[in-house]
Amino acid sequence: MKLLEVNNITKRFGGILAVNGLDFHLEEGEILGLIGPNGAGKTTMFNMITGALSPTQGEIRFRGHRITRLKTNRIARLGAVRTFQLTNLFSEMTVLENVILGTHHKSGIGFWRSLALTRRTRDRETRDREQAGKILDFMDLSAQSEMLAGNLPHGQQRRLEVSIALAADPQLLLLDEPLQGMNQDEVSDMLSRIKKIRSSGKSILLVEHNMKAVTNICDRVVVLDFGRKLAEGPPHTVMQATAVIEAYLGTEE
Amino acid sequence: MRDKSRVEVIIFAAIVILLAAIPCVNRDPYLLHILCLIGINIILAASLNAILNIGELNLAQTALMGVGAYASTLLVMRVGVSFWVALPIACMVTAAVSLLLSILTLRFRGAYFLLFTFLFAELVRMLLSNFCIGIFGGIPGLTNVPKPRIDLGGVLQLTFNSKLEFYYLVLVLTALTVLVLRRIDRSRTGRILEAIRQSDSLVESIGISTLKYKVIGVAVGGAFAGVAGSLYAHFVGIITPSDFSVHSVLQPVAYVVVGGMGSVFGPVVGTTFLMVLSHFFLRELGFYELLVYGIIIVLTIRFMPQGLISGPRLVASWIAERRKSLNVVRNDEAT
Numbered sequence: 001m002k003l004l005e006v007n008n009i010t011k012r013f014g015g016i017l018a019v020n021g022l023d024f025h026l027e028e029g030e031i032l033g034l035i036g037p038n039g040a041g042k043t044t045m046f047n048m049i050t051g052a053l054s055p056t057q058g059e060i061r062f063r064g065h066r067i068t069r070l071k072t073n074r075i076a077r078l079g080a081v082r083t084f085q086l087t088n089l090f091s092e093m094t095v096l097e098n099v100i101l102g103t104h105h106k107s108g109i110g111f112w113r114s115l116a117l118t119r120r121t122r123d124r125e126t127r128d129r130e131q132a133g134k135i136l137d138f139m140d141l142s143a144q145s146e147m148l149a150g151n152l153p154h155g156q157q158r159r160l161e162v163s164i165a166l167a168a169d170p171q172l173l174l175l176d177e178p179l180q181g182m183n184q185d186e187v188s189d190m191l192s193r194i195k196k197i198r199s200s201g202k203s204i205l206l207v208e209h210n211m212k213a214v215t216n217i218c219d220r221v222v223v224l225d226f227g228r229k230l231a232e233g234p235p236h237t238v239m240q241a242t243a244v245i246e247a248y249l250g251t252e253e
Numbered sequence: 254m255r256d257k258s259r260v261e262v263i264i265f266a267a268i269v270i271l272l273a274a275i276p277c278v279n280r281d282p283y284l285l286h287i288l289c290l291i292g293i294n295i296i297l298a299a300s301l302n303a304i305l306n307i308g309e310l311n312l313a314q315t316a317l318m319g320v321g322a323y324a325s326t327l328l329v330m331r332v333g334v335s336f337w338v339a340l341p342i343a344c345m346v347t348a349a350v351s352l353l354l355s356i357l358t359l360r361f362r363g364a365y366f367l368l369f370t371f372l373f374a375e376l377v378r379m380l381l382s383n384f385c386i387g388i389f390g391g392i393p394g395l396t397n398v399p400k401p402r403i404d405l406g407g408v409l410q411l412t413f414n415s416k417l418e419f420y421y422l423v424l425v426l427t428a429l430t431v432l433v434l435r436r437i438d439r440s441r442t443g444r445i446l447e448a449i450r451q452s453d454s455l456v457e458s459i460g461i462s463t464l465k466y467k468v469i470g471v472a473v474g475g476a477f478a479g480v481a482g483s484l485y486a487h488f489v490g491i492i493t494p495s496d497f498s499v500h501s502v503l504q505p506v507a508y509v510v511v512g513g514m515g516s517v518f519g520p521v522v523g524t525t526f527l528m529v530l531s532h533f534f535l536r537e538l539g540f541y542e543l544l545v546y547g548i549i550i551v552l553t554i555r556f557m558p559q560g561l562i563s564g565p566r567l568v569a570s571w572i573a574e575r576r577k578s579l580n581v582v583r584n585d586e587a588t
């Protein structure tokens with residue numbers, strides 16, 4: 001089943017066509033890579049799916065809902081949750097508190113309920129805490145749960161970001177360059193975690209620069225260049241396509 | 254964590270009991286008058302803090318206080334309801350007005366939000382000074398605002414004419430305000446407001462509407478500004494539009510900054526410190542009063558950027574630091 005459909009999307013910034021009539025889709029349970037050289041329109045496309053930008057033309061559907069003009073928080077509640085290219089955490093809160101906030105939208109704690117000193121509020125807060133604990137176990141961050149997020153080393157911060165997104169219980173996880181700034185060990189650790197998340201039943205859209213990583217874990221990739229789709233298909237086939245090699249390396253004179 | 258909050262509650266209860274006992278020792282009307290003003294200003298400063306928590310400064314906070322003051326006064330003087338009904342209604346009216354304000358302005362951030370609240374404050378002042386003079390009283394405002402009264406037939410009759418009775422009223426309402434705002438701070442709502450200050454894009458990405466929670470923050474702040482306004486009107490007995498102009502918001506801002514942002518106790522400490530200073534100690538300096546007052550504010554911000562409330566923590570870490578360096582010296586000597 002198609003979880004995410006991008007139909008004929010165009011985004012224009014003044015005179016610049018950042019994305020030009022793009023079509024692609026993501027199957028349920030799949031890891032789809034969105035790749036391309038700098039300035040190809042990957043981030044623009046990513047921001048349109050997550051509601052940070054609205055497209056000039058075309059429509060995006062998620063689980064059959066038209067999400068083209070929805071705000072980020074609505075899209076997240078529908079089940080498409082994003083992470084950020086640059087580290088984005090509640091750095092003055094503990095690791096556990098960070099993840100608890102991720103569970104909030106499903107907690108049924110509204111403004112008045114949050115103020116009530118009743119058993120029901122406490123129960124729901126406990127449930128969120130337990131849920132957050134499970135996610136920290138899954139991501140191997142339990143030992144750090146009382147540390148301030150801002151004090152974690154970079155690799156663990158990136159893992160925490162994914163944990164927060166997972167806490168919001170997405171069907172589709174949108175990862176924006178999750179491997180940026182990582183060393184070799186951290187990269188392979190993160191890749192195995194992404195695979196594990198997929199086997200737990202979630203679909204993943206991955207925007208990434210690291211080609212080796214993309215070929216390693218993606219089921220399919222979509223290659224962008226100058227806002228257009230250059231190629232699409234299984235990573236190994238696509239990487240050998242001459243158009244892709246030209247886009248990345250240029251042509252031989 | 255739990256122990257710490259228990260300690261806080263005990264200290265808080267002890268302070269309230271101590272304050273309640275003051276009139277047994279000293280009934281000087283000037284002292285009680287200033288204490289009442291401190292209480293009212295604590296409510297105002299704490300209400301300002303609610304919106305500062307999400308990283309925005311609401312310049313219309315005293316204008317909202319003015320809305321509460323006028324609403325309460327008009328209800329009592331023109332409609333003829335009792336103060337006890339007027340106070341909660343004024344609180345709700347102010348919350349509703351700030352809800353409107355926040356829906357219109359919270360799409361903007363930082364300087365733009367500041368400018369819009371500035372305009373709103375001016376708008377309120379001009380409306381009150383120049384329109385419906387028959388009702389609002391124009392620039393001279395409203396005078397002879399009646400004092401609250403409790404009249405339960407033969408059982409209890411109490412008029413809040415003296416400073417003493419009003420002092421207890423202010424004490425109770427201030428304590429209630431602090432308790433409610435502390436509860437909000439500690440609740441999930443408080444955590445989300447704090448999270449918005451740290452990263453609103455991340456809050457939005459996990460399915461929480463930042464706009465909704467910012468509106469809640471402003472409305473809660475507005476509600477308590479309304480309480481402060483209603484109390485102020487009935488305590489002082491005269492209100493004019495210029496009491497609530499944009500300039501007047503700078504006082505509570507100073508209280509919050511000096512006391513410490515983020516927790517409810519910051520504004521409490523800051524308001525008490527600065528008001529006690531200016532009313533009891535700096536009076537003697539006459540001409541130099543404001544100068545010294547300003548210098549003290551600057552020094553506090555320079556040496557305690559987290560506010561007075563961070564004092565104990567600073568001292569503790571300073572002692573720990575010293576101890577560590579002493580140990581290093583000792584170890585060096587040993588080897």
